[in-house]
Amino acid sequence: MSTPEARTSSTSGSVARGARLSVLKTYKLYVGGKFPRSESGRVYEVTDAKGQWLANAPLASRKDARDAVVAARKAFGGWSGATAYNRGQILYRIAEMLEGRREQFAAEVAAAEGLSKAKAQAQTDAAIDRWVWYAGWSDKVAQVVGGGNPVAGPFFNLSTPEPTGVVAVLAPQSASLLGLVSVLAPVIVTGNTAVVVASRTAPLPALSLAEVLATSDLPGGVVNVLSGDTVEIARPLAAHQDVNAIDLAGADAESAAELEGAAAENLKRVLRPGGDDWSAEPGLGRMTAFLETKTVWHPIGA
Amino acid sequence: MNAKLFAYAPAPESRAVVDIAPSYGLFVDGEFREAAAGKVFKTLSPASEEVLSEVAYGEQEDIDAAVRAARAAFGPWSALPGAERAKYLFRIARIIQERSRELAVLETLDNGKPIRETRDADLPLVAAHFFYYAGWADKLSYAGCGPDPRPLGVAAQVIPWNFPLLMLAWKVAPALATGNTVVLKPAETTPLSALFFADICRQAGLPKGVVNIVPGDGATGAALVGHPDVNKVAFTGSTAVGKQIARTVAGTRKRLTLELGGKGANIVFEDAPLDQAVEGIVGGIFFNQGQVCCAGSRLLVQESVQEEVLDALKRRLSTLRVGDPLDKNTDVGAINSAEQLARITELAEAGEAEGAQRWSPPCELPGEGYWFAPTVFTGVSQAHRIAREEIFGPVLSVLTFRTPDEAVAKANNTPYGLSAGIWTEKGSRILKLANQLRAGVVWANTFNKFDPTSPFGGYKESGYGREGGRHGLEAYLEHA
Numbered sequence: 001m002s003t004p005e006a007r008t009s010s011t012s013g014s015v016a017r018g019a020r021l022s023v024l025k026t027y028k029l030y031v032g033g034k035f036p037r038s039e040s041g042r043v044y045e046v047t048d049a050k051g052q053w054l055a056n057a058p059l060a061s062r063k064d065a066r067d068a069v070v071a072a073r074k075a076f077g078g079w080s081g082a083t084a085y086n087r088g089q090i091l092y093r094i095a096e097m098l099e100g101r102r103e104q105f106a107a108e109v110a111a112a113e114g115l116s117k118a119k120a121q122a123q124t125d126a127a128i129d130r131w132v133w134y135a136g137w138s139d140k141v142a143q144v145v146g147g148g149n150p151v152a153g154p155f156f157n158l159s160t161p162e163p164t165g166v167v168a169v170l171a172p173q174s175a176s177l178l179g180l181v182s183v184l185a186p187v188i189v190t191g192n193t194a195v196v197v198a199s200r201t202a203p204l205p206a207l208s209l210a211e212v213l214a215t216s217d218l219p220g221g222v223v224n225v226l227s228g229d230t231v232e233i234a235r236p237l238a239a240h241q242d243v244n245a246i247d248l249a250g251a252d253a254e255s256a257a258e259l260e261g262a263a264a265e266n267l268k269r270v271l272r273p274g275g276d277d278w279s280a281e282p283g284l285g286r287m288t289a290f291l292e293t294k295t296v297w298h299p300i301g302a
Numbered sequence: 303m304n305a306k307l308f309a310y311a312p313a314p315e316s317r318a319v320v321d322i323a324p325s326y327g328l329f330v331d332g333e334f335r336e337a338a339a340g341k342v343f344k345t346l347s348p349a350s351e352e353v354l355s356e357v358a359y360g361e362q363e364d365i366d367a368a369v370r371a372a373r374a375a376f377g378p379w380s381a382l383p384g385a386e387r388a389k390y391l392f393r394i395a396r397i398i399q400e401r402s403r404e405l406a407v408l409e410t411l412d413n414g415k416p417i418r419e420t421r422d423a424d425l426p427l428v429a430a431h432f433f434y435y436a437g438w439a440d441k442l443s444y445a446g447c448g449p450d451p452r453p454l455g456v457a458a459q460v461i462p463w464n465f466p467l468l469m470l471a472w473k474v475a476p477a478l479a480t481g482n483t484v485v486l487k488p489a490e491t492t493p494l495s496a497l498f499f500a501d502i503c504r505q506a507g508l509p510k511g512v513v514n515i516v517p518g519d520g521a522t523g524a525a526l527v528g529h530p531d532v533n534k535v536a537f538t539g540s541t542a543v544g545k546q547i548a549r550t551v552a553g554t555r556k557r558l559t560l561e562l563g564g565k566g567a568n569i570v571f572e573d574a575p576l577d578q579a580v581e582g583i584v585g586g587i588f589f590n591q592g593q594v595c596c597a598g599s600r601l602l603v604q605e606s607v608q609e610e611v612l613d614a615l616k617r618r619l620s621t622l623r624v625g626d627p628l629d630k631n632t633d634v635g636a637i638n639s640a641e642q643l644a645r646i647t648e649l650a651e652a653g654e655a656e657g658a659q660r661w662s663p664p665c666e667l668p669g670e671g672y673w674f675a676p677t678v679f680t681g682v683s684q685a686h687r688i689a690r691e692e693i694f695g696p697v698l699s700v701l702t703f704r705t706p707d708e709a710v711a712k713a714n715n716t717p718y719g720l721s722a723g724i725w726t727e728k729g730s731r732i733l734k735l736a737n738q739l740r741a742g743v744v745w746a747n748t749f750n751k752f753d754p755t756s757p758f759g760g761y762k763e764s765g766y767g768r769e770g771g772r773h774g775l776e777a778y779l780e781h782a
Binding site: 285288 | 552553717743745747756761768776
């Protein structure tokens with residue numbers, strides 16, 4: 001495992017005689033269950049909080065964003081059609097896989113955000129617990145936000161929540177793991193599929209999380225992870241006619257306004273940025289923002 | 303058969319029950335006043351082109367005054383105990399019931415829809431809607447929006463002309479129950495019932511400024527939606543205007559709900575109860591002259607019963623009575639405006655030009671007013687404009703399918719997602735299709751049913767947010 005310290009030493013050119021040179025990881029995008037480089041061939045330098053080089057992350061392009069939407073759309077039928085129990089188990093499986101790589105993620109979060117080891121560990125643990133929390137919601141949210149309606153006539157009438165579709169998620173720029181999980185889990189637990197744009201300055205926990213997702217029985221394409229310039233990737237997503245919703249958590253005020261305007265073109269559901277405390281209990285809001293209510297009527301009669 | 307032998311005698315509802323003043327002002331801060339610039343516009347009866355009244359035309363200055371009044375009223379109104387707000391709404395519901403016949407006749411005059419519909423559908427639903435939300439006002443902590451849900455502030459509400467008073471009720475009732483105050487802009491062609499509602503607010507003793515009504519056109523609506531001191535925008539109307547509003551609201555803190563257009567598929571399987579299905583098809587597209595966002599404007603009929611269904615449908619359409627909306631026997635009334643009639647006419651012509659076969663029952667249309675005969679197009683392909691665009695008129699496009707999968711694929715092949723219908727006796731098929739159809743309301747073996755407890759609203763480009771039921775409260779409360 002490569003700790004930030006090991007990375008720093010490996011780039012300093014002062015490896016002591018006899019010491020083992022660590023194996024660096026090539027960070028890649030996660031699209032349709034595969035790990036491609038950016039089709040553009042571009043990368044950008046990711047540093048730790050002190051400015052030390054950590055990795056070259058893919059600088060995803062407009063084309064990568066479109067490919068990710070295609071993958072997310074393709075995965076939507078199967079994932080939204082899976083049973084809630086099944087989705088819940090898969091989200092729980094993500095927590096299990098993350099727990100097993102807890103040390104790695106704590107190190108990545110510490111490096112990315114300049115946190116102490118203890119604080120980074122706490123963030124990682126909270127992120128794992130958040131997957132568990134949302135896993136449990138999969139087969140409960142419909143009972144909480146849906147239900148029968150007592151209409152004034154001889155009709156059976158039932159309202160149930162359904163996933164909105166393909167959701168573009170701009171992950172928070174800070175809280176590179178906990179913030180990311182806090183916006184991603186509520187989108188997919190209800191059956192949406194996601195195209196996630198990782199934090200621009202701290203994308204490595206997101207790109208590593210993709211490896212966890214890939215080994216958690218989550219079908220390919222349900223979550224797609226892009227790294228790069230947030231606004232550059234978000235623009236084509238906000239304007240994309242086959243994206244149904246966008247979470248602007250990771251956008252600044254100015255670009256959020258621009259992206260919301262572009263999203264109006266096909267009336268995407270928009271969750272505006274702001275006011276998020278990732279340590280608080282999340283509530284239903286991030287799930288219901290990406291749910292539609294369907295109401296079915298049928299006559300009652302012999 | 304001698305048709306004359308069985309002809310109906312005219313049975314007009316009396317106009318004497320409603321007293322329309324020659325002119326109306328804006329309703330701002332509890333009183334009627336002239337528009338600041340003194341402009342007025344005429345509202346017509348679409349069935350006769352008779353001028354019913356002159357109405358003040360609201361502009362920016364009037365919107366400013368109305369928003370100021372609503373802002374001033376917001377503090378005390380939202381601070382009232384919920385039980386007191388509830389009683390105001392119960393009063394309004396009761397007064398609407400008392401004045402129901404008057405309002406039904408008024409609505410029929412101003413809108414052109416048959417008295418049978420305003421009397422039996424619009425008005426009962428209006429009263430029921432206020433009665434339903436009245437009961438929520440002191441129970442909001444149970445609504446699933448947190449233990450102490452707070453109102454948003456001033457709600458800007460823009461409503462259409464197809465169900466003028468009902469759309470007002472859908473907007474105003476939940477807004478007031480949750481403690482918001484309202485500035486409402488009724489549609490340009492149907493302002494009267496909203497102005498009568500202002501009088502009902504007066505009779506109910508509603509505090510001044512809680513409800514303000516500013517008639518006008520699209521420019522008035524744009525000024526209202528764009529006003530910097532409104533906290534909430536609720537719009538029902540076309541998808542094109544809805545997108546414009548979404549762009550206006552982008553980058554602000556205003557909350558937005560949109561209830562927009564549709565191109566609903568009514569799917570008839572070979573095992574359906576065909577007589578009932580035909581009634582449902584007729585109600586689905588000819589109710590309110592087809593000027594319904596959730597109309598079943600695309601009939602998807604299984605190939606094996608295509609001829610049988612179409613024969614029965616044509617027989618049934620030949621018995622529809624088109625004419626004087628105030629006649630109690632009228633089934634299909636007038637189109638709401640010359641502009642809407644032109645749009646329907648243009649799209650029907652496009653249907654013919656693109657190769658679909660047009661059919662209408664023989665019917666005599668009145669010489670004055672805006673009329674369009676019930677029309678069925680067969681041989682429609684998914685690429686035809688009449689299969690893709692919302693016509694908002696009494697025009698049905700018939701397509702066929704062979705398998706349930708094909709029916710679902712065709713039904714979902716639209717940017718809209720408001721309503722859908724399924725006709726089959728097979729329960730498991732109903733439930734599977736209901737799951738697969740991307741639409742906010744699915745009517746199985748029925749169509750065009752509404753109820754205040756039942757959430758209504760669209761998927762995709764039919765808008766977002768729900769009106770009706772517990773869900774309808776969420777649009778007017780801070781999210782916990």
